[in-house]
Structure formats: structure tokens, C-alpha cells
Amino acid sequence: MRIGVVADATCDLPHEFLQEHKIGVLPVAIHLGDEVLNDVRDPDATLRFYADQLASKGLDAHTVPFTAEQIREKFLADIVLEYDYVFCVTITSTRSAIFENATKASFAILNDYKNARARQGVSGPFALRVVDSKSMFCGTGVLAAEAAKLARSGVGANEIRKRLDELRENIVGYMVPNDLYYIRNRGIKKGEKSIGLLTYAIGSALDIKPVILCYRGETQPVAKVRGYRQAVEKMFRHVAGEIRRGIGTQHLCISYGGPLDQVAALPGYDELAKAARTHGIEILTSIMSATAAVNTGGGCVAVAWGGELNPFA
Known part of the structure; x- marks a missing residue:
């Protein structure tokens, strides 16, 4: 059985990993006034977006994921021909309509795939499972990478499904x-109140940066640290401690809102990388997607892995 993986463009994984494992990408359109940027996880295009458009147009940008019909068309055009079973991994349904659209599309795909395969002389059934990652950005990357690795190693579809559900x-x-x-004003435009006026005023005056947890589809600040570099260092040191304690995946994902050559210079990264090497954990580092940047701003640092949630210290 040929098993494939598809993820939406918000899924933060290295370009090389996506290509090596043939992970398909569902684009997200970013509307910047009269311009439209199709986010397909092209690293060069993403860096140009950070450099040329995010600061000047990001606050007014809005993102539009593939519709159910567009997803159907993409699958029937090539994906149903290349694979017999596909896991479509999406950003958490609490933050985007991608999961809902992909789920709607799946019914039409499963009704229509036989004709598409017959026209190309492809025999046998096709199956599709849409998976809500209950995470976002590099967290979605953790799940997609796990699916791709298991598929490559020859694990069956039922076993992969059970593993992803867990x-x-x-x-x-x-x-x-x-x-x-940037985040506060983006939130105002979207009707969110995660960073209120008083919190923002205090944080700006004292240069306080939050460490934000994403877990099971929900986000919340778990620490407030004076200074961006100090907050990143605290986060990375916590992750290093979790690696030493033992995590539930053989990889973790890091994404950064800017050039990747800046990641290794971030405070706390050396300790995290050393812990990963010692415990055989692969670090998958990628540029944070343009779609994510529209909501988080430049310079955001994110990290995710599979494992037990422990108190942030």
C-alpha cells in the first residue's frame, strides 16, 4: 500500500524534509491589499515576505485557506493517483477552517476517486483520513513528521492512524x-483579546515577553519574562530539561520567523541541541510559515514535540 502525507501550509517543517518525504502542501492565500501571496512553504518566497511585506502590510493582511472544492480538485488531480491511503494533517480546528474544509472535501474525494484513478489506469481502493493536529505551526510539524517517518518505515495505515490519534x-x-x-493589533482586527490593553502597556513598558503554550487546541501564556532573548533562553532551557527527562517522539520541531542562520545564535539553543544529541533526538528546524507570520509577527520562535505536559519552569 502506498501511504502518503499531506499538510497545510502552516505546518512548519524544513523544505528538505518535505521534499525527501514527499509531503504534499495545501496552500493558503495571503491577501495583502491588491496582492495575493500563495503560501506553499517555499523558503525563498517566505523570506522575501518577511523582508519586504510583513512589516508594511502584515497588520492588514488576511489569510484564506483552500476551500473544500479546491482541496477536492487537488486530490483528484494527482494525490489519489500517487497514493492508496493519505493522512491529511491540519492546523488545530480551533484556529482555522482548514480541518473543516478538508473534512468536507474528503467525502467528495472518496465518492469521486474511482473515476479519476480509472482514467489513469490506477486500480484498487483509495482511503483518506483528515487529522486535526490540535496544535499549530511546528506542533503540526511534529505530527506530520511522525506520519511521514512511519509511512517510510513500512508501518501499516491502521498502526499509523492509532499512533497519530494518540x-x-x-x-x-x-x-x-x-x-x-503586532500581536495585539492583529488580535484586535480578528476580535481576539488574548493581550489586553493593560497587559500590553505593562509588557511594552518593561519589555516583558510571554512564553505561550499550545496544547490540545488551546493557547495560554505560562510565563512572562523581561526581555525577548531571556524569554527564548528560558523556553529552550525548559525544552532541554524535558528532553533529558524523556520525550515521546524521536524528533522535535523548531520554527523561527526569520533567516534560519540566526536560530543557532539564540540563547539557550546550544543547551537544547546538546541535550538532543545526547538523547538521539532529531531537531527539525524551519522558517515559520508566512501564514503564521501574519498572526505572530517577525522574530517569533516556536518549538514543539510529542510527550507529557509538565509544569513550565
């Missing part, structure tokens, strides 16, 4: 935003 309940993700002004 893992998505235990993806721990943290992020440190660099620009509270």
Missing part, C-alpha cells in the same frame, strides 16, 4: 513572540 493529544508546543504591538 500523539495529537500529547503535542506540547511553546512560542515566544518578539513583537507584542
Whole structure:
């Protein structure tokens, strides 16, 4: 059985990993006034977006995921021909309509795939499972990477399904935003109140940065640290401690809202990388997607893995 993995463009994984494991990408359209950028996880295009458009147009941008019909068309055009079983991994349904659209599309795909395969001389059944990662950005990456690795190793579809259902309940993700002004004003435009006026005023005056937890579809601040670099260091040191304690995946994902050559210079990264090497954990580092950047601003650092949620210290 040919098993494939598809993820939406918010899924933060290295470009090389996506290509090596042939992970398909569902694009997200970013509307910037009269311009439209299709986010397909192209690293060069993403860096240009960070450099040329995010600061000037990001606050007014809005993102539009593939509709159910667009997802149906993409699957019937090639994916149902290349694979017999596909896991479609999406950002948490609490933050985007991608999961809902993909679920709607799945019914039409399963009704229509036989004709598409017959026209190309492809025999046999096709199956599709849409998986809500209950995470986002590099957290979605953790789940998609697990699915891709298991598929490559020859694990059957039922075993992969069971593993993903278990893992998505235990993806721990943290992020440190660099620009509270950007996040607060993006939140106002979207009707969110996660960073209130008083909290923002205090945080800006004292340069306080939050460490934000994403777990089981919900986000909340778990620490407030004076200074961006100090907050990143605290987050990375916590993750290093979790690795030493023992995590539930053989990889963790890091994404950064900017050039990747800056990640290794972030405070606390050396300790995290050393712990990962010692315990045989692969670090998958990627540029944070343009779609994510529209909501988090530049310079955001995120990290995620599969495992038990422990108190942040």
C-alpha cells in the first residue's frame, strides 16, 4: 500500500524534509491589499515576505485557506493517483477552517476517486483520513513528521492512524513572540483579546515577553519574562530539561520567523541541541510559515514535540 502525507501550509517543517518525504502542501492565500501571496512553504518566497511585506502590510493582511472544492480538485488531480491511503494533517480546528474544509472535501474525494484513478489506469481502493493536529505551526510539524517517518518505515495505515490519534493529544508546543504591538493589533482586527490593553502597556513598558503554550487546541501564556532573548533562553532551557527527562517522539520541531542562520545564535539553543544529541533526538528546524507570520509577527520562535505536559519552569 502506498501511504502518503499531506499538510497545510502552516505546518512548519524544513523544505528538505518535505521534499525527501514527499509531503504534499495545501496552500493558503495571503491577501495583502491588491496582492495575493500563495503560501506553499517555499523558503525563498517566505523570506522575501518577511523582508519586504510583513512589516508594511502584515497588520492588514488576511489569510484564506483552500476551500473544500479546491482541496477536492487537488486530490483528484494527482494525490489519489500517487497514493492508496493519505493522512491529511491540519492546523488545530480551533484556529482555522482548514480541518473543516478538508473534512468536507474528503467525502467528495472518496465518492469521486474511482473515476479519476480509472482514467489513469490506477486500480484498487483509495482511503483518506483528515487529522486535526490540535496544535499549530511546528506542533503540526511534529505530527506530520511522525506520519511521514512511519509511512517510510513500512508501518501499516491502521498502526499509523492509532499512533497519530494518540500523539495529537500529547503535542506540547511553546512560542515566544518578539513583537507584542503586532500581536495585539492583529488580535484586535480578528476580535481576539488574548493581550489586553493593560497587559500590553505593562509588557511594552518593561519589555516583558510571554512564553505561550499550545496544547490540545488551546493557547495560554505560562510565563512572562523581561526581555525577548531571556524569554527564548528560558523556553529552550525548559525544552532541554524535558528532553533529558524523556520525550515521546524521536524528533522535535523548531520554527523561527526569520533567516534560519540566526536560530543557532539564540540563547539557550546550544543547551537544547546538546541535550538532543545526547538523547538521539532529531531537531527539525524551519522558517515559520508566512501564514503564521501574519498572526505572530517577525522574530517569533516556536518549538514543539510529542510527550507529557509538565509544569513550565
